[in-house]
Amino acid sequence: MAGIVAKVQEFLRSPQGRKYTDQAKRYAQDPKNRAKAQELFKRFGGGKKH
Numbered sequence: 600m601a602g603i604v605a606k607v608q609e610f611l612r613s614p615q616g617r618k619y620t621d622q623a624k625r626y627a628q629d630p631k632n633r634a635k636a637q638e639l640f641k642r643f644g645g646g647k648k649h
Contacts, residue, residue, distance in 0.1 A: 611623040626632050 611620060627636070
């Protein structure tokens, strides 16, 4: 598992990884996109199911 994490960290430090990170940050700043993400979290990641 540590190998996967190291590869992800390496990618995020690369120019392409920084490009995608910046793109995601810009996307997250838009209120419409933020509302969509919150709705998805409520629907799919809303905590433990009983």
